[in-house]
Amino acid sequence: MRDGIALKSAGHPTLVLVHDVFERAAKAQAAALGMPDLRMFVFTQHLPGEPDEMEAEKAARAAEALDSNLL
Numbered sequence: 001m002r003d004g005i006a007l008k009s010a011g012h013p014t015l016v017l018v019h020d021v022f023e024r025a026a027k028a029q030a031a032a033l034g035m036p037d038l039r040m041f042v043f044t045q046h047l048p049g050e051p052d053e054m055e056a057e058k059a060a061r062a063a064e065a066l067d068s069n070l071l
Contacts, residue, residue, distance in 0.1 A: 001029045004038055014038065017066075019045040041066055 004016035016038060018026045023042045030038040043062040046055050 001026055001033065001038070005030065005033050005035050008035065008038060016040045018042050021045055 001016060004014050008014040016026065018040050020042050026040060030036055044058050046058070
C-alpha cells in the first residue's frame, strides 16, 4: 500500500494488487494514509491443497480481469 501511495503521489498511474483476504485491511490503510481512492485489484488467494488446474483457472480469470482494469 505504501509503495502504491508513493507512486501515485509522484504522479504515476497506480493499481495495487491485493489478495482478497487483505482487501479490508488494504482499504483501511489507504484511507488512513490519506488516499482512499487508490485503485486496487483484488484477486483470490490460492488455497493450500487446491488442485493445480483450479489454481491455473483462477490465475487466468484474474489475468483477464486485471487486463480490463489496466485500460
